[in-house]
Amino acid sequence: MVAVTIANYIADNTNFALGTDIFMFNLPSTEHEGIVIAPGFIFGDFSDFRKQTLDILCYYRNPNTCDTNSLIILDLMDNMRGTAHSASWCVSSTIESRSIGKDQYGRYVRYITCEISYNK
Numbered sequence: 001m002v003a004v005t006i007a008n009y010i011a012d013n014t015n016f017a018l019g020t021d022i023f024m025f026n027l028p029s030t031e032h033e034g035i036v037i038a039p040g041f042i043f044g045d046f047s048d049f050r051k052q053t054l055d056i057l058c059y060y061r062n063p064n065t066c067d068t069n070s071l072i073i074l075d076l077m078d079n080m081r082g083t084a085h086s087a088s089w090c091v092s093s094t095i096e097s098r099s100i101g102k103d104q105y106g107r108y109v110r111y112i113t114c115e116i117s118y119n120k
Contacts, residue, residue: 002089002118003039006054010035013076016069030105033060035069040113049117051092056112057100063108070097070110077114089118 003024011018021034040053056073060066074097081091093115100109 001039002052002116003037003054005089005118006116007037009080010037010073010076014072027059033065033107035059035073048120050120051115051117054114054116058110058112059103059107061107066108066110070112073112077112089116091115092117 007018007022007024010016011022016022016035023032023034023036025038026036027034036057036059038055038057040055043051056077058066058070058073060069074095077091077095080087080089081095091114095112095114097110097112100111103109
């Protein structure tokens with residue numbers, strides 16, 4: 001699954017750790033803070049690649065931490081824009097980010113989305 005590859009890319013290029021700071025699909029509890037990687041829609045096949053949306057959500061009780069960590073993720077994703085020739089995946093669209101406000105557990109939430117292309 002390409003989302004796991006992207007989670008590993010984020011962990012390899014930051015101080016975030018899988019299972020501690022980065023989670024797949026959702027946070028393990030209402031007490032946790034961190035980054036959630038959630039694959040979205042899969043589009044039809046395009047030659048040797050497949051396209052899919054990717055959603056990344058940052059959940060932190062401190063709004064500055066939420067903003068800072070989302071900017072780190074944005075920079076990492078921007079570094080993978082159009083690099084499919086040298087990696088198994090790339091960002092193939094605009095990277096969008098927006099604040100969602102606070103969730104019901106008092107965490108600030110920042111939503112990042114983009115379209116990725118990856119080898120079949």
